[in-house]
Amino acid sequence: MRRGILFLALLLASCIGGDDDRPAPIRERKSGPITLNRPTPRETQQCFTDLSREQVRYSPLPDRDFGGGCIVTGAVQLLDIGVPVTNLKSMRCPLARSFAAWVRFAVAPAAKQILGSELVRVESFGTYSCRAIIGSGASGRMSEHGLGNAVDVGGFVLADGRKVRVETGWKSDDPAVREFFQVIHRSACKRFKTVxxxxxxxxxxxxxxLDMGRGPFCA
Known part of the structure; x- marks a missing residue:
């Protein structure tokens, strides 16, 4: 059973590895991305409608093949989800929809209720990045980041000036900060395929x- 769990973890994770692991070399096309002229699938159209209904401001992006297996389709650029988010690039619409809902209905309320201050900014490490999964066991498999289907979140800024970061807050001496991360982590596991x-x-x-690739897997 334990061996099966470990195999599943390696299969599902989209940025796996230890401190000494590096992403396998994958390079975008030197001449730049190729725009793919494809009809917009019904599922993507529905996702656009869902974002508009939730009053999320976004800009649809063309489908693009960046080379090296990095292809981003059905993507948007999030413009306004209610609070600023740093470092966002293109992201597939279902990821954007789940991310906006998570920030609005999980992170923001948890900040107010548990930490006693309004959420004023989300600090991300980005979305799209043309690379393979990190980790020696990944065998060069494309990361969900290379498909615009993953986002990495590093921390949050509150109205009272506090910066609550994953690095220092996950096992913080402050029980409220630890609870905050536990709550938003559990919520993320209900909204994304892999956390x-x-x-x-x-x-x-x-x-x-956070990604919308294979799963469910939560760790």
Whole structure:
């Protein structure tokens, strides 16, 4: 059973590895991305409608093939989800929809109720990145980041000036901060296919990895 769990973890994780692991070399096309002229699938159209209904401001992006297996389709650029988010690039619409809902209906209320202050900014490490999964056991498999289907969140800024970061807050001496991260982590596991945090491995010591790839897997 334990061997099966370990295999599943390696199969599902989208940025796996230890401190000495590096992403396998994958390079974008030197001449730049190729725009793919494809009809918009019904599921993507529905996702756009869902974002508009929730009053999320976004800009649809063209489908693009960046080379090296990095292809981003059905993507958007989030413009306004209610609070600023740093470092966001293109992200597939279902990821954007889940991310906006998580910030609005999980992170923001938890900040107010548990930490006693309004959420004023989310600090991310980004979304799209053309690379393979980190980790020696990944065999060069494409990361969900290379498909615009993952986002890494490093911390949050509150109205009272506090910066609550995964790196220092996950096992904080402050029980309220620990509770905050436990609550938003549990919520993320209900909204995303894969959620990886500091308890998963050393590569995630400073962020929460959220993706809509394979799963469900929560660690």
């Amino acid at each position: 990886l945090g500091p308890d998963y491995n050393a590569a995630h010591y400073n962020h929460l990895h």
